[in-house]
Amino acid sequence: MTSSPIFERLCLIGIGLIGSSIALRARRDGLVGSIAISTRSTETLDRARALDLGDEYHLDVAEAVAGADCVIICTPVGTYSAVAEAISPHLKPGAIVSDVGSVKKSVIDQLLPHLPANVHLVPGHPIAGTEQSGPDAGFPTLFDDRWCLLTPLATADPQAVEQMTLFWKGLGSMIEVMDAEHHDRVLAVTSHIPHLIAYNIVGTASDLEEVAQSEVIKFSASGFRDFTRIAASDPVMWRDVFLHNRGAVLEMLGRFSEDLAALQKAVRWGDGDLLFEHFTKTRNIRRGIIEAGQETDLPNFGRDQPEE
Amino acid sequence: MTSSPIFERLCLIGIGLIGSSIALRARRDGLVGSIAISTRSTETLDRARALDLGDEYHLDVAEAVAGADCVIICTPVGTYSAVAEAISPHLKPGAIVSDVGSVKKSVIDQLLPHLPANVHLVPGHPIAGTEQSGPDAGFPTLFDDRWCLLTPLATADPQAVEQMTLFWKGLGSMIEVMDAEHHDRVLAVTSHIPHLIAYNIVGTASDLEEVAQSEVIKFSASGFRDFTRIAASDPVMWRDVFLHNRGAVLEMLGRFSEDLAALQKAVRWGDGDLLFEHFTKTRNIRRGIIEAGQETDLPNFGRDQPEE
Numbered sequence: 001m002t003s004s005p006i007f008e009r010l011c012l013i014g015i016g017l018i019g020s021s022i023a024l025r026a027r028r029d030g031l032v033g034s035i036a037i038s039t040r041s042t043e044t045l046d047r048a049r050a051l052d053l054g055d056e057y058h059l060d061v062a063e064a065v066a067g068a069d070c071v072i073i074c075t076p077v078g079t080y081s082a083v084a085e086a087i088s089p090h091l092k093p094g095a096i097v098s099d100v101g102s103v104k105k106s107v108i109d110q111l112l113p114h115l116p117a118n119v120h121l122v123p124g125h126p127i128a129g130t131e132q133s134g135p136d137a138g139f140p141t142l143f144d145d146r147w148c149l150l151t152p153l154a155t156a157d158p159q160a161v162e163q164m165t166l167f168w169k170g171l172g173s174m175i176e177v178m179d180a181e182h183h184d185r186v187l188a189v190t191s192h193i194p195h196l197i198a199y200n201i202v203g204t205a206s207d208l209e210e211v212a213q214s215e216v217i218k219f220s221a222s223g224f225r226d227f228t229r230i231a232a233s234d235p236v237m238w239r240d241v242f243l244h245n246r247g248a249v250l251e252m253l254g255r256f257s258e259d260l261a262a263l264q265k266a267v268r269w270g271d272g273d274l275l276f277e278h279f280t281k282t283r284n285i286r287r288g289i290i291e292a293g294q295e296t297d298l299p300n301f302g303r304d305q306p307e308e
Numbered sequence: 309m310t311s312s313p314i315f316e317r318l319c320l321i322g323i324g325l326i327g328s329s330i331a332l333r334a335r336r337d338g339l340v341g342s343i344a345i346s347t348r349s350t351e352t353l354d355r356a357r358a359l360d361l362g363d364e365y366h367l368d369v370a371e372a373v374a375g376a377d378c379v380i381i382c383t384p385v386g387t388y389s390a391v392a393e394a395i396s397p398h399l400k401p402g403a404i405v406s407d408v409g410s411v412k413k414s415v416i417d418q419l420l421p422h423l424p425a426n427v428h429l430v431p432g433h434p435i436a437g438t439e440q441s442g443p444d445a446g447f448p449t450l451f452d453d454r455w456c457l458l459t460p461l462a463t464a465d466p467q468a469v470e471q472m473t474l475f476w477k478g479l480g481s482m483i484e485v486m487d488a489e490h491h492d493r494v495l496a497v498t499s500h501i502p503h504l505i506a507y508n509i510v511g512t513a514s515d516l517e518e519v520a521q522s523e524v525i526k527f528s529a530s531g532f533r534d535f536t537r538i539a540a541s542d543p544v545m546w547r548d549v550f551l552h553n554r555g556a557v558l559e560m561l562g563r564f565s566e567d568l569a570a571l572q573k574a575v576r577w578g579d580g581d582l583l584f585e586h587f588t589k590t591r592n593i594r595r596g597i598i599e600a601g602q603e604t605d606l607p608n609f610g611r612d613q614p615e616e
């Protein structure tokens with residue numbers, strides 16, 4: 001895809017689903033000269049080595065970032081402050097520091113106080129993933145045709161933003177640049193609240209006296225199983241997301257609960273017209289998502305193919 | 309699959325996703341001698357004829373049921389009382405009357421007062437479907453390896469229950485017999501509440517001032533798009549489900565809201581341990597569903613295949 005690498009030396013801190021997918025695609029398409037991988041767990045680092053995800057493997061993050069032109073933090077967002085403190089003295093002047101975290105305002109707040117003035121902060125968030133985690137979960141096409149949001153500060157170096165844009169395009173993404181606080185509100189709706197709700201209903205269903213868990217499992221195909229996919233996502237990552245996007249999450253949750261109270265009232269009073277009207281208008285949104293190329297149009301996501 | 313048909317003459321009232329799937333499979337495997345199809349809409353009836361789903365097509369439901377050994381009501385559950393009133397004088401003595409409705413107590417309450425004493429009521433509910441509706445949405449393998457719940461009264465004729473069991477096995481289903489009220493509580497959890505919540509969040513997301521609908525659509529791949537599938541289900545069918553399973557839905561919704569309030573409080577007060585613990589225990593349920601053969605183990609339901 002590129003004749004010369006976008007970054008001579010890339011450092012990935014954390015090598016889970018996202019980190020390993022970046023590594024696989026960047027190597028496949030020659031986007032970088034070499035990849036240094038750092039993670040705190042010996043086991044994960046060994047696994048990354050066995051999967052041949054990079055060129056160097058470091059338990060010491062200070063060694064990993066040394067000489068890197070671009071450092072991408074791919075750990076849960078609760079770790080960023082500590083990571084920034086550990087890497088800052090060792091960053092190459094002019095290096096780009098980026099990340100893949102699902103929240104962005106907190107990421108800036110955690111990183112900025114530690115980073116030296118001579119590096120460029122370009123926070124990023126690829127809207128891509130699966131319910132699986134760890135270095136084995138990655139695959140090189142994860143970012144294809146998905147959005148990656150960059151949330152640089154207004155004062156950011158335009159050339160650094162341009163390089164990250166090129167890099168993510170190389171990984172297969174479409175790019176949009178937006179303000180970090182706006183990002184956090186948008187993602188609260190499209191991602192954080194759906195995850196919290198999915199985690200919640202799966203929890204509710206497993207805690208009933210009258211309905212056995214075996215029944216929930218057997219008869220899950222009627223809708224519930226969709227929620228269990230999201231509720232199987234990485235618990236540490238998601239704990240940190242909620243702790244670091246508290247304001248937007250609580251605000252959107254308030255709206256969700258108000259709306260649910262209205263539907264609940266309609267059920268209680270038998271207001272069929274209100275229910276019908278509500279259930280009708282929600283159909284169009286899915287059509288829009290399918291038309292935007294962000295979803296399959298196959299029934300049941302294609303998992304139960306009509307023609308086998 | 310069978311050497312002689314289970315029913316000489318089957319009548320399907322309503323020919324949407326479920327009715328058409330029954331018709332396609334029953335004909336494919338010779339489960340019935342002939343199929344009479346009835347629906348109130350000329351357009352739908354013409355479409356059923358064009359798709360060659362049956363042997364006879366009737367706008368008049370009284371004509372359709374005449375001589376049928378088994379009548380399966382496949383219309384929204386809000387219609388059952390009227391359907392029962394219309395068909396009862398014309399049912400063949402000894403006929404089985406069944407249905408595919410997603411609630412069962414209300415179905416019995418609606419049907420029983422109208423049915424003559426010489427027919428057998430065996431209510432049924434196949435736990436199968438997609439977000440699509442209408443006669444074009446059906447396919448013959450819809451019921452394969454899915455559960456079908458039968459909820460006959462304690463006084464029901466065992467032979468009639470046995471015949472419906474044979475029929476649904478012929479359609480590909482696994483069978484469980486349970487009490488109608490228990491059915492309604494189980495399905496409130498595994499199906500009705502998930503649908504109400506999905507409809508609700510999609511509604512909430514489309515009503516925000518600060519986040520444009522175009523942004524919700526673009527960045528939906530982060531979780532939200534899963535919910536839009538369920539929220540694209542047939543509005544009439546779902547309106548009727550909520551109106552006819554009010555008690556169980558309101559009870560389960562109360563539990564859901566209590567649990568959500570606890571998670572909300574944990575987010576507000578930064579209780580990471582509570583969030584982590586909750587997010588961890590929900591993973592096992594999905595594993596159980598996959599092991600029970602009710603879900604794919606492919607990431608993202610297989611819609612974004614790693615290997616293309």
